[in-house]
Amino acid sequence: MAHFDGWIKVFCKTNEPGPMLLLLPLENAMSTQILGFIPRRTALKITSACLAVLLLPVLSGCSGGSSAGSTGASSSPASATKTAVQINMGDSPADWMLAFSMNITSMSLTGNNGSATVVSTSVPTEMMHLMGTMQPLAMINVPQGTYTGASVTIGSATVMYMDPTTKAPVQATIPGPMTGTVNFSSPITVGSTPMAMGFDLDLASSVTSGSNGSLTMNPVFHVTSGTQGSGNPMDFEDGGIQQMMGSVSSVSGSSFTMSSMQAAQNFTFETNPSTVFDGTSMSSMSSGMLAIVDATLQSDGSLLATKVQSMIGSGGMMGGGMITAVSGQSPPSLTMVMQNGVGAGMMSSYFAEGATIDLSGSTTYDIDDDGIDMSGLPFTPTFDANHIYPGQSVMPISSSGMMSGGMGGGMMGGSAMAGSITASQIALEPEGLTGTASASISSGATTSFTLTLPQQSAFKTLTNAPTVTVFQQPQTIVSGTSPIASGTAMHAFGLLFYDGGQWKMVAERIGAN
Numbered sequence: 376m377a378h379f380d381g382w383i384k385v386f387c388k389t390n391e392p393g394p395m396l397l398l399l400p401l402e403n404a405m406s407t408q409i410l411g412f413i414p415r416r417t418a419l420k421i422t423s424a425c426l427a428v429l430l431l432p433v434l435s436g437c438s439g440g441s442s443a444g445s446t447g448a449s450s451s452p453a454s455a456t457k458t459a460v461q462i463n464m465g466d467s468p469a470d471w472m473l474a475f476s477m478n479i480t481s482m483s484l485t486g487n488n489g490s491a492t493v494v495s496t497s498v499p500t501e502m503m504h505l506m507g508t509m510q511p512l513a514m515i516n517v518p519q520g521t522y523t524g525a526s527v528t529i530g531s532a533t534v535m536y537m538d539p540t541t542k543a544p545v546q547a548t549i550p551g552p553m554t555g556t557v558n559f560s561s562p563i564t565v566g567s568t569p570m571a572m573g574f575d576l577d578l579a580s581s582v583t584s585g586s587n588g589s590l591t592m593n594p595v596f597h598v599t600s601g602t603q604g605s606g607n608p609m610d611f612e613d614g615g616i617q618q619m620m621g622s623v624s625s626v627s628g629s630s631f632t633m634s635s636m637q638a639a640q641n642f643t644f645e646t647n648p649s650t651v652f653d654g655t656s657m658s659s660m661s662s663g664m665l666a667i668v669d670a671t672l673q674s675d676g677s678l679l680a681t682k683v684q685s686m687i688g689s690g691g692m693m694g695g696g697m698i699t700a701v702s703g704q705s706p707p708s709l710t711m712v713m714q715n716g717v718g719a720g721m722m723s724s725y726f727a728e729g730a731t732i733d734l735s736g737s738t739t740y741d742i743d744d745d746g747i748d749m750s751g752l753p754f755t756p757t758f759d760a761n762h763i764y765p766g767q768s769v770m771p772i773s774s775s776g777m778m779s780g781g782m783g784g785g786m787m788g789g790s791a792m793a794g795s796i797t798a799s800q801i802a803l804e805p806e807g808l809t810g811t812a813s814a815s816i817s818s819g820a821t822t823s824f825t826l827t828l829p830q831q832s833a834f835k836t837l838t839n840a841p842t843v844t845v846f847q848q849p850q851t852i853v854s855g856t857s858p859i860a861s862g863t864a865m866h867a868f869g870l871l872f873y874d875g876g877q878w879k880m881v882a883e884r885i886g887a888n
Contacts (some may be wrong), residue, residue, distance in 0.1 A: 715853025
C-alpha cells in the first residue's frame with residue numbers, strides 16, 4: 376500500500392490473472408467512493424450497489440502499509456497493555472469526628488488512554504478507623520499510561536461526633552450526591568510494574584458546618600502512589616495490606632477469596648509455605664469463616680497472604696469501633712460507635728451508629744499487636760476486664776452474631792443504636808490520633824514524645840486527656856518527610872493504653888499531616 380496526490384494506492388491479490396489496483400481517497404479512507412482499475416470481465420459483474428460489500432473481503436487480501444500520519448483504512452490500534460493497580464482508601468484527620476460513614480457510588484481514573492473504572496456500584500466505607508492507615512477498595516487492571524486525575528461520587532454520609540457541650544455522641548446526616556474532581560499534584564504513570572494508588576480523604580477540609588449546625592461536604596482527596604517492590608512490602612503505599620477484615624467466600628488449592636463490607640469487590644489471596652496461619656490452615660479453611668489477612672502485592676499483580684488469622688466460623692460476627700462508655704463492674708458493659716464489621720447480623724447501615732457490647736466472665740481479651748513492635752517498653756501494656764476504657768478502639772467477636780433491637784435499641788446521646796453484641800472475645804485495636812509533637816521525630820529513632828491534642832479532638836472531649844505519650848519503636852514507620860519538626864501538625868497510629876493515669880500509645884506509624 377502507498378499513497379500519492381491525496382489517494383491511497385492498494386495492490387491486492389485476486390483469483391484473476393494480474394493484480395487489482397484500488398485508489399482510495401486519503402481524506403476519507405473508509406469512503407465507499409472508490410476509483411480503481413480491475414479486470415474488465417470482473418468490473419462488468421460488479422454493480423455500484425455491491426461494491427461496498429465487496430470492499431472488506433478485497434482489502435483483507437491486501438499487503439503493504441501506509442506511511443506515518445496516514446488515516447487510511449487500517450485496522451484499529453490494539454488495546455493498551457494493562458497493569459494491576461491496587462486502589463486504597465484512607466483518611467486524613469478530622470479530629471472532632473468519632474465515625475464517618477459514606478457510600479461511594481462511582482469512581483474512575485482519568486488518563487491519556489481514557490478512563491479506568493474503579494467503582495461502579497455503591498460501596499459503604501467508614502473513614503475514621505482509617506486515620507493514619509489505608510485499606511484496599513479495589514484491584515483493577517489499568518491501561519498503561521499517564522493518569523492526571525480521578526472523579527469520585529459519594530451518595531450520602533453519616534457522621535458521629537462528640538458534642539463539646541453535652542459531652543455526648545451526636546449523629547448527623549449529609550445528603551448527597553457529592554462529586555469530587557481529584558487533580559493529581561503530579562501525573563502518575565502506570566507502567567509494567569503493579570502498583571498502588573492511595574486516596575486520602577481530607578475530612579477536615581471536606582466537611583463544613585453551617586450557621587444552623589447542618590453539615591455539607593465537598594470531597595477533597597490527596598493521592599499517593601508506589602510500585603510493587605519499591606519499598607517496605609507491608610507498607611500500603613507499596614501495595615501492602617494489613618488487618619483486612621472479611622469473610623471467606625471460596626477456597627481453591629493454595630488460594631482463597633474473601634469479601635469485605637468496605638470493598639468494591641472480592642479479593643483473592645495466594646498462599647505459600649511462608650504464609651503464617653493463626654487458628655486455621657489452608658486445608659481447614661472453609662466458606663463463611665471470618666478472618667483477618669495481611670498480604671503483599673506481587674510482581675505478577677497477585678496478592679500473597681503473609682498472615683491469615685481465623686477469628687470465628689460461619690454464623691459469627693466481628694465488629695470494630697471506639698468505646699464511648701464503660702459501665703458496671705468486672706465484667707463491664709460497653710457502648711461502642713461502629714466503624715467496621717462483617718458476619719451474621721452485621722449491616723453497613725450500622726456504621727456510625729452505636730452498639731452495646733455485653734462481656735462475661737468467659738470473654739477473652741487480646742491485644743492485636745500485629746505489625747506493632749511491643750519490645751522494650753518502659754511500662755506493661757495491659758488490656759483486660761479491669762483495664763478497658765472509653766477512647767480505646769476494640770474489635771468484639773461474637774459466635775451468635777449482631778443482635779438488632781432489644782438493649783441496643785434507642786439512642787445514644789441523640790445517636791442511633793444499631794443493636795447489641797455478646798462478645799466471646801474482644802481485642803484492642805490500633806487507632807489514629809492527631810496533634811503536635813513536643814520534639815523532633817526522625818525515622819529509625821527509638822524514643823517517646825508528648826502529643827498535644829487539638830482543642831476540637833473527639834478523643835480529648837471523650838477522655839478529658841489533653842495529651843498522649845507516644846512511643847516510637849525500632850519498627851515504627853515514619854512516613855513522608857523526616858524529620859518531623861517539633862510543633863508540626865502530625866498523626867500517630869497505634870495501640871492506646873491507659874497506664875498510671877496517663878494515656879500511652881505504642882506507634883505503628885507516624886507522619887506529618
